[in-house]
Amino acid sequence: MSFFVEVDHVDRIFDLANGGQYIALKNIELKMQQGEFVSLVGHSGCGKSTLLNIMAGLDQPTNGGVVLEGREVTQPGPDRMVVFQNYSLLPWLTVYQNIELAVNKVMSDLPVAERQSIIDRHIDLVGLRNAVHKKPNELSGGMKQRVAIARALAIRPKLLLLDEPFGALDALTRGNLQDQLMRICEESKITCVMVTHDVDEALLLSDRIVMMTNGPEAQIGQILHVPMQHPRHRLEVVNHPSYYTLRNEMIYFLNQQKREKKRKSKKVVAIARHGLEKVNLDIGFVPLTDCAPLMVAKEMGFFAKHGLEEVTLSREPSWKAILEGVASNRLDAAQMVAGMPLAMTVGFNDSPPLPMVISLVLSRNGNAITLDKDIYDQGVRSLEDFAALVKQPANESNESKSHTLGIVHSTSMHNLMLRYWLASGGIDPDQDVNLAVIPPAQMVANLQSNNIDGYCAGEPWNSRAVHEGLGVVMATDLDIWAGHPEKVLGVREDWVNQYPQTYLALVKALMEACEYCDDRRNREEILALLCKPEYVGSIPEYTRPGFIDAYNYGRGEVPRSLLRFNQFYVDRSNYPQQIESLWILTQLARWGITPFPKNWVEVLQRIHRLDVYREAAQELDFPIAEPDRLPFALFDEIMFNPDDPLAYLNQFAIAQPIQVKEINLDSMATVAA
Amino acid sequence: MTIQTAAGVPSSFLSNVSIYLQKHARKLVAPVIGFTVALFVWQVFSTITKALPGPIEVVQQTWDPFIISPFFKEGDDKGLGWQALASLQRVAIGYTLAAVVGIAVGVLIGAIPIAYEAVDPMFQILRTVPPLAWLPIALAIFKDSGPAGIFIIFVTAIWPIIYNTAVGVQQMPQDYKNVAKVLRLSGGEYFFSILLPSIVPYMFTGLKLGIGLAWLAIVAAEMLRGDTGIGFFIWNSYNSGSLSEVILALFYIGVIGFLLDKLIGYFASFVSTDK
Numbered sequence: 034m035s036f037f038v039e040v041d042h043v044d045r046i047f048d049l050a051n052g053g054q055y056i057a058l059k060n061i062e063l064k065m066q067q068g069e070f071v072s073l074v075g076h077s078g079c080g081k082s083t084l085l086n087i088m089a090g091l092d093q094p095t096n097g098g099v100v101l102e103g104r105e106v107t108q109p110g111p112d113r114m115v116v117f118q119n120y121s122l123l124p125w126l127t128v129y130q131n132i133e134l135a136v137n138k139v140m141s142d143l144p145v146a147e148r149q150s151i152i153d154r155h156i157d158l159v160g161l162r163n164a165v166h167k168k169p170n171e172l173s174g175g176m177k178q179r180v181a182i183a184r185a186l187a188i189r190p191k192l193l194l195l196d197e198p199f200g201a202l203d204a205l206t207r208g209n210l211q212d213q214l215m216r217i218c219e220e221s222k223i224t225c226v227m228v229t230h231d232v233d234e235a236l237l238l239s240d241r242i243v244m245m246t247n248g249p250e251a252q253i254g255q256i257l258h259v260p261m262q263h264p265r266h267r268l269e270v271v272n273h274p275s276y277y278t279l280r281n282e283m284i285y286f287l288n289q290q291k292r293e294k295k296r297k298s299k300k301v302v303a304i305a306r307h308g309l310e311k312v313n314l315d316i317g318f319v320p321l322t323d324c325a326p327l328m329v330a331k332e333m334g335f336f337a338k339h340g341l342e343e344v345t346l347s348r349e350p351s352w353k354a355i356l357e358g359v360a361s362n363r364l365d366a367a368q369m370v371a372g373m374p375l376a377m378t379v380g381f382n383d384s385p386p387l388p389m390v391i392s393l394v395l396s397r398n399g400n401a402i403t404l405d406k407d408i409y410d411q412g413v414r415s416l417e418d419f420a421a422l423v424k425q426p427a428n429e430s431n432e433s434k435s436h437t438l439g440i441v442h443s444t445s446m447h448n449l450m451l452r453y454w455l456a457s458g459g460i461d462p463d464q465d466v467n468l469a470v471i472p473p474a475q476m477v478a479n480l481q482s483n484n485i486d487g488y489c490a491g492e493p494w495n496s497r498a499v500h501e502g503l504g505v506v507m508a509t510d511l512d513i514w515a516g517h518p519e520k521v522l523g524v525r526e527d528w529v530n531q532y533p534q535t536y537l538a539l540v541k542a543l544m545e546a547c548e549y550c551d552d553r554r555n556r557e558e559i560l561a562l563l564c565k566p567e568y569v570g571s572i573p574e575y576t577r578p579g580f581i582d583a584y585n586y587g588r589g590e591v592p593r594s595l596l597r598f599n600q601f602y603v604d605r606s607n608y609p610q611q612i613e614s615l616w617i618l619t620q621l622a623r624w625g626i627t628p629f630p631k632n633w634v635e636v637l638q639r640i641h642r643l644d645v646y647r648e649a650a651q652e653l654d655f656p657i658a659e660p661d662r663l664p665f666a667l668f669d670e671i672m673f674n675p676d677d678p679l680a681y682l683n684q685f686a687i688a689q690p691i692q693v694k695e696i697n698l699d700s701m702a703t704v705a706a
Numbered sequence: 707m708t709i710q711t712a713a714g715v716p717s718s719f720l721s722n723v724s725i726y727l728q729k730h731a732r733k734l735v736a737p738v739i740g741f742t743v744a745l746f747v748w749q750v751f752s753t754i755t756k757a758l759p760g761p762i763e764v765v766q767q768t769w770d771p772f773i774i775s776p777f778f779k780e781g782d783d784k785g786l787g788w789q790a791l792a793s794l795q796r797v798a799i800g801y802t803l804a805a806v807v808g809i810a811v812g813v814l815i816g817a818i819p820i821a822y823e824a825v826d827p828m829f830q831i832l833r834t835v836p837p838l839a840w841l842p843i844a845l846a847i848f849k850d851s852g853p854a855g856i857f858i859i860f861v862t863a864i865w866p867i868i869y870n871t872a873v874g875v876q877q878m879p880q881d882y883k884n885v886a887k888v889l890r891l892s893g894g895e896y897f898f899s900i901l902l903p904s905i906v907p908y909m910f911t912g913l914k915l916g917i918g919l920a921w922l923a924i925v926a927a928e929m930l931r932g933d934t935g936i937g938f939f940i941w942n943s944y945n946s947g948s949l950s951e952v953i954l955a956l957f958y959i960g961v962i963g964f965l966l967d968k969l970i971g972y973f974a975s976f977v978s979t980d981k
Contacts (some may be wrong), residue, residue: 091884109887121881125903134899137891188889 035103037067038088038192039222042097043112045083056666057083059250063096063243068222072235074283075245075254076290081228082196084245088226089115089194101192112140114190118197120177122169122184129165132156132184139188155187158217175206179213186217193218195227199234211237212267219264221449232283237270242279244286247294256284274437274484278469285350289357303532308342310532314341314539317349317358317367319441320569321473322492322580323520325559326601327368328568330546338545339538348567351472352442359523360387365532366539368395370445370525372617373628377523378640379618379696381444381627388526388698391609392645393540395520395547397600398511399579400447401495402454403504404487405480409588416458416507423465437467439476439488449620450513451489456687457669462624463689480504491519492599496575499587506586509579511595514667516604518613527643540649544607548655556581608646608658611637612665612675619673619682625689630696637699760949767950772843784934786958792934793924794962796852800859801920805913808864812912813869813901822872833865837923841930851931854926862923870915874899874908910974917970921963936962 045058056082065071073081086092087100090109099106101113114135115121122131132152140148156165159179168179178198185193198214199207215238218225229235237244239259246254260326261273270276303311318324327346330336336344345366349355356373358364374389404413413419423436440448452462462468471479473490477497480488487504488494498504510517522543529536549555563569563576578584580599600606614637622629630636643660650657664674674679682691712781727734745761759767770964771778776787815822837858844854882904886896928937936955943951 089888091887109884109890111889114750115884115888117881117884119881121879121885123882123885123900123903125906135889138891138895 036064037069037102038063038065038226039100040064040084040097042220043084043087043094043099044096045080045087045092046095052059056250057248058087059092059252061251061253063253065224065226067224070218070225070227072239072242073226073228073245073323074230074232074235074242074287074520075251076247076287076294078248078325079245079290080248080251081245085115085194085196085226085228087472088192089113091115097422111135111188112191114185114188114193116178116181116185116193116195116198118200120169120174120181122177122180124169127166127168128156128161128172128180128237131169131180132187135184135188151187155183158186159183159213161429163365173206175202175210178202180209182210182217186221186223191224193223193225195225197228197230200230207231207639207705208213208267214238214263214319232280232287235277235283236276237265237267238325238537242283245284247290254290254698255282257282270483271655274467274469277475277479277482277484278471281351281472281475285354289354292363295359304343306342309340309535309538311365311535313342314346314365314535315345315347315363317347317355317364319349319352319355319368319473320571321399321494321600322563322569322576323399323601324368324568324616324669325550325563325599326395326543326546328562329336329540329549329555329559332562333549334544335542335546335549336539339542340536341538350474352445353470355523356442356444359389359525360384362525362528366522366524368520370442370447371518371521372444372446372449372621373442374521374523374640375614375617376444376621376627378636378698379621380626381621386698389640390524390526390529390536390645391521391614391640392536392642393522393543394607394609395522395601396541397516397519398509398597399519399599400450400489400491401506401509402451402487402489403476403480403495403498404507405483405485406502406504406587408486409452409505414588416454416460418462419507420455420465423460435467436465436486437469437484437487438462439471439479439490441473441476441490442470443624443626444621446510446517446519446617447489447491447504449617449624450510450517451466452624453620453667454508454513459687461687477501492579493569493571493576496578496585497571499578500575501587502587505588506584509595509598511598512668515597516600516606518609518617521609526639529645537645537649537652540645541653544649544653544655547601547607551600551606553581605634605656605658609641609643610661611641612662612673614641615675615678619678622691622693623682623685623688625692628692628694628696629679631693632695636696636698723851759953764950764953767948768954772951772954786939786955787933789936789939789955790958790962793928793936796855796935797917797924797966800924801863801917803856804860804863804916804920805867807860808867808912808916809871809909811864811920812868813875813905815868816872816875816905822876829865829868832861833869837862837919838926838930841927845881845931851927851933855927855932855935858923858927859920863920865867866915866919867909867912870908870912871905874905877908878904906977907974910970910977914967914970914974917966918963921959921966925959961967 040061040063043058043061044056046056047055049055061084072082075081081647083092087094089682090106090113106113121136126134129152132155136148136152140151156162159182161176161179163171164176169180172180199210202210211234217223227238236259242257242259243253244255244257245251257279259279260275261270304313306312316327318327330356331344331346347358349358352370352373353369355364355369356377360377374391377387378389380386404419408419408422411422413422438451440451442448448468455462455466460466469485471485471488473494476488476490476494479485480498495504495506499506522540524536550559552597560573560576560581564571564573569576577593579595581666583594584598585592615633618629618633621627647657662674662675666672679693749760749762752758752763758973765773772786776785777784779788780788789949840858840861841854845851848854848857854858878901882900886900891899924935925937928935929941932938936959940952
């Protein structure tokens with residue numbers, strides 16, 4: 034397939050005055066269709082303007098090249114007109130003359146009258162009829178940019194290049210101009226590349242958003258497809274179900290790049306002390322009630338007690354950030370959703386297997402499934418009612434809208450439990466509803482703006498929806514699988530091998546913190562900590578239910594006392610049972626998230642470092658748990674026999690095609706980023 | 707806008723004038739007071755020292771023919787108008803040459819860094835040479851005081867023109883160049899549509915400085931060596947002991963210099979309305 038524009042392995046290397054080299058762009062590869070609108074997004078200095086200039090021909094790539102309609106770009110030309118950030122109007126010419134200069138030069142073969150009509154048409158297009166004979170210094174910034182756009186469009190470029198076209202304008206003018214540009218591009222089917230800092234602008238205008246990593250050696254980090262149909266309208270775009278997901282994705286990418294920049298600027302050196310290899314740890318957590326053990330370990334001095342004197346808790350925006358933070362060694366360890374270390378070890382989402390270690394479960398339970406209050410008010414009281422609603426054929430009365438439910442990460446227990454719950458009611462989570470990945474803290478906002486119809490998330494986000502009258506809790510995980518492992522301490526296997534004593538100290542500190550958290554006398558004090566902005570930052574009213582107070586489902590009933598809603602220590606909570614992880618592996622495979630490891634016994638043994646757990650418990654004089662191998666069942670009483678997981682897996686009617694694969698961990702064991 | 711009858715015009719004009727006067731009374735009155743005080747001090751000074759004629763004397767002695775008929779002609783005796791015209795003619799030729807050559811050289815060295823580096827030290831040295839120091843060389847080359855005067859004007863006025871033009875070219879925003887590149891303007895189109903208009907403000911700064919220097923230079927040159935011109939008139943009057951004529955000529959020089967400066971400024975504002 035041939036493309037309209039091809040940026041082919043472009044490198045741009047600048048020679049520095051001191052004889053060195055600065056590699057601004059490294060191996061940029063981008064292909065565009067005719068009529069496509071692509072935005073380049075990234076932090077300052079990521080080389081996005083350099084890339085734009087290379088496409089314009091104003092700058093030459095050191096290696097590689099740009100091909101427009103099969104011809105290599107070697108010099109600037111009017112077929113690739115640029116709208117510059119600072120307008121680049123000639124101040125001694127009027128609006129008309131500025132456009133005329135371009136039109137006369139580029140379209141010199143047309144008769145004068147036709148050229149004049151082209152100029153006039155484009156002046157009208159951008160609504161500058163009244164300013165036709167004004168000079169640029171008599172115009173506002175927005176008007177100047179409109180002239181620049183009119184000038185660019187008048188000469189009918191094949192490719193329109195916009196360098197932060199609206200960066201210097203006030204919000205109102207920017208909004209108007211974005212609408213105008215969008216309309217013009219849609220009407221004239223222009224192929225556009227725009228450099229921007231503005232996340233919403235990129236989402237509004239683009240078909241694809243190219244997010245670039247920081248320089249030096251900037252690359253394309255991620256490309257987002259914006260699925261909304263043209264012609265677009267601002268409000269429709271903002272209310273599109275994927276808008277916030279895409280927006281979050283972009284913001285996450287940019288934040289990650291920002292942190293990466295910070296991390297590069299300060300070189301982290303392992304500080305060894307007290308017989309530990311490293312006492313300066315960065316540990317990631319997501320603001321949720323069950324981050325309590327990490328918070329308590331730091332605030333109550335359990336880390337310090339075990340020699341970990343310089344622990345920094347890094348508040349992460351999403352589980353994806355946690356995963357990438359640990360995978361890239363930015364974080365030493367993290368609170369992880371239970372399925373995440375398993376999925377990372379088996380390998381998912383096109384990334385190779387990365388062996389992880391679990392020696393400690395940080396919490397059990399703590400989740401709930403919330404549905405929109407409107408759906409509840411339609412009479413949905415149970416899973417059966419919801420299945421009937423979802424499967425109801427489209428007719429005039431229910432605007433044939435598909436239902437979207439929020440999950441926090443594909444490997445989280447929320448996803449697996451929600452899917453299990455839906456499937457047990459006959460709802461195929463991949464066919465009958467949409468599942469959207471949204472960070473927990475943004476669930477309520479998305480529910481409120483009707484982007485989603487419900488979600489499965491940890492607290493305090495269910496109680497908040499209940500508290501604000503937006504949602505109703507349909508089930509807690511006590512109703513689905515009481516006592517399931519929820520959050521675990523996730524670390525890379527190579528990290529554990531490098532810092533074994535540190536890891537043991539970390540497990541011990543957190544084990545003590547977990548015990549502290551489960552003592553109900555301490556809960557009020559922990560609540561006060563949780564409500565601090567550096568941790569969850571939530572309001573006590575909706576952080577209390579389940580954690581301290583009775584749990585309110587929001588159905589007008591008396592709140593129920595669920596003493597094990599947040600379970601941190603009691604009943605051998607911290608012991609990572611292999612059989613529970615095995616169940617998670619079956620579910621990850623059931624929904625096509627990871628293949629099922631043929632060598633699951635080996636994989637689980639490798640992940641579950643029970644020796645560390647045992648040693649920690651012994652040294653703390655805590656009771657030592659033993660592995661459990663008894664078959665168990667969830668609420669639907671389908672027995673799970675750990676000796677035959679594939680039979681269990683194969684008996685589900687609702688499932689994705691299951692892939693079974695041998696996972697070779699040794700080939701990956703030495704992989705370290 | 708109001709529609710005025712023919713009869714209404716003068717009255718509205720007059721009222722406009724009176725409004726103008728009211729608004730700008732201070733600006734008009736202050737210089738008048740300043741002049742009056744200066745003339746008074748001068749009169750007192752000359753009355754006491756007797757070294758110079760006072761203002762009253764000057765006017766009395768030069769009233770006829772120099773003040774009332776600037777353009778009289780009796781043999782070699784010419785009115786100050788003629789003398790000033792002769793000087794202005796030299797300035798016009800020398801300054802025009804300086805402007806043309808200066809702008810051309812300025813554009814050249816502004817656009818080509820190596821050319822700038824090549825000539826800059828030389829020009830910096832030549833620039834500081836006082837105008838009159840060129841006179842012997844000019845006379846040696848041209849053997850005549852007319853072309854020599856023109857040469858001195860040229861060589862005095864050209865430096866600010868060169869340097870300001872060059873700075874204008876160097877300071878030209880990259881944006882304009884990018885516009886030219888993207889539109890693929892030819893050399894001529896680039897020069898006339900982009901480069902020249904963009905350097906106009908810089909150019910006129912140079913031209914304005916140049917005209918002041920040129921006027922300074924010509925008077926000095928004519929005093930040393932000349933048979934016409936206002937400088938010659940001064941020297942001639944001094945030799946014939948008529949200080950009043952000298953003082954009147956000084957007044958002419960000042961007023962003409964002032965007007966020349968304003969003239970160039972007017973052109974500049976006319977051409978570059980963008981600033």
